[in-house]
Amino acid sequence: xxxxxxxxxxxxxxxxxxxxxxxxxxxxxxxxxxxxxxxxxxxxxxxxxxxxxxxxxxxxxxxxxxxxxxxxxxxxxxxxxxxxxxxxxxxxxxxxxxxxxxxxxxxxxxxxxxxxxxxxxxxxxxxxxxxxxxxxxxxxxxxxxxxxxxxxxxxxxxxxxxxxxxxxxxxxxxxxxxxxxxxxxxxxxxxxxxxxxxxxxxxxxxxxxxxxxxxxxxxxxxxxxxxxxxxxxxxxxxxxxxxxxxxxxxxxxxxxxxxxxxxxxxxxxxxxxxxxxxxxxxxxxxxxxxxxxxxxxxxxxxxxxxxxxxxxxxxxxxxxxxxxxxxxxxxxx
Numbered sequence: 001x002x003x004x005x006x007x008x009x010x011x012x013x014x015x016x017x018x019x020x021x022x023x024x025x026x027x028x029x030x031x032x033x034x035x036x037x038x039x040x041x042x043x044x045x046x047x048x049x050x051x052x053x054x055x056x057x058x059x060x061x062x063x064x065x066x067x068x069x070x071x072x073x074x075x076x077x078x079x080x081x082x083x084x085x086x087x088x089x090x091x092x093x094x095x096x097x098x099x100x101x102x103x104x105x106x107x108x109x110x111x112x113x114x115x116x117x118x119x120x121x122x123x124x125x126x127x128x129x130x131x132x133x134x135x136x137x138x139x140x141x142x143x144x145x146x147x148x149x150x151x152x153x154x155x156x157x158x159x160x161x162x163x164x165x166x167x168x169x170x171x172x173x174x175x176x177x178x179x180x181x182x183x184x185x186x187x188x189x190x191x192x193x194x195x196x197x198x199x200x201x202x203x204x205x206x207x208x209x210x211x212x213x214x215x216x217x218x219x220x221x222x223x224x225x226x227x228x229x230x231x232x233x234x235x236x237x238x239x240x241x242x243x244x245x246x247x248x249x250x251x252x253x254x255x256x257x258x259x260x261x262x263x264x265x266x267x268x269x270x271x272x273x274x275x276x277x278x279x280x281x282x283x284x285x286x287x288x289x290x291x292x293x294x295x296x297x298x299x300x301x302x303x304x305x306x307x308x309x310x311x312x313x314x315x316x317x318x319x320x321x322x323x324x325x326x327x328x329x330x331x332x333x
Contacts, residue, residue, distance in 0.1 A: 157187025
């Protein structure tokens with residue numbers, strides 16, 4: 001397959017590296033300063049799946065600010081942060097020359113609601129796929145990605161009408177790489193599982209500055225997780241009509257703490273990495289998504305609302321100190 005990876009942060013480069021080792025033809029779509037760095041140094045990956053040194057001649061890098069796309073792709077992976085997906089797709093389509101296609105679009109973001117937004121924005125001829133990625137990617141200098149955690153296969157499916165064979169072809173390509181992947185015919189439930197995982201761990205890991213394993217040993221933190229999860233369970237049942245867990249306690253103490261955190265105990269929240277770098281966070285698509293569902297159904301989610309405002313406040317104050325770009329928006333979704 002010829003695949004375009006839009007977004008060259010830790011996740012995008014980690015997925016690209018895995019696909020390259022499996023023989024896929026990869027084009028990266030990112031900023032000019034990143035292009036210079038990658039075309040000079042390549043990509044180095046280390047961690048749970050071994051070490052891989054990918055030379056610059058194994059991929060092509062397109063500057064999203066200045067280059068036209070003069071070829072068609074079988075698949076485009078959008079690996080930006082959730083809040084930047086719409087801008088990325090708009091920029092991608094602007095750069096694409098009229099006679100070429102981006103193929104299917106695979107979204108790998110945290111949170112809920114992004115695929116629905118993209119389905120409304122893109123032509124019906126463009127399939128929109130979703131992936132649940134519970135693999136930890138962290139950057140290390142000068143040119144590397146470290147895979148610090150891996151709890152499950154990359155689950156790939158489609159929330160909309162589709163031909164399973166299309167998704168299975170994407171999964172087959174992923175399986176050639178070093179990160180395991182599988183087709184998920186019930187991707188909606190899987191994405192909600194991932195939402196629960198993220199809303200419990202990502203913000204608390206950022207606020208407390210600790211690993212997931214350290215969170216699990218903190219009684220006050222696990223009590224907060226249970227309260228956030230309880231609100232999320234109520235919202236999912238009321239808004240999405242999907243049966244999930246009976247309570248927040250059932251999810252946190254029956255699944256998250258005993259089964260999932262042991263697999264990702266050493267990992268640090270991507271939200272923590274964003275805040276330390278003065279970047280925006282995905283909080284509006286994670287805990288903010290729960291608040292949005294609550295508001296639309298006339299119920300309350302005060303714990304998640306407080307967490308959203310705390311993260312936005314922390315991101316804003318850190319950005320002011322570091323000269324970053326985070327913006328305080330409060331609960332808007």
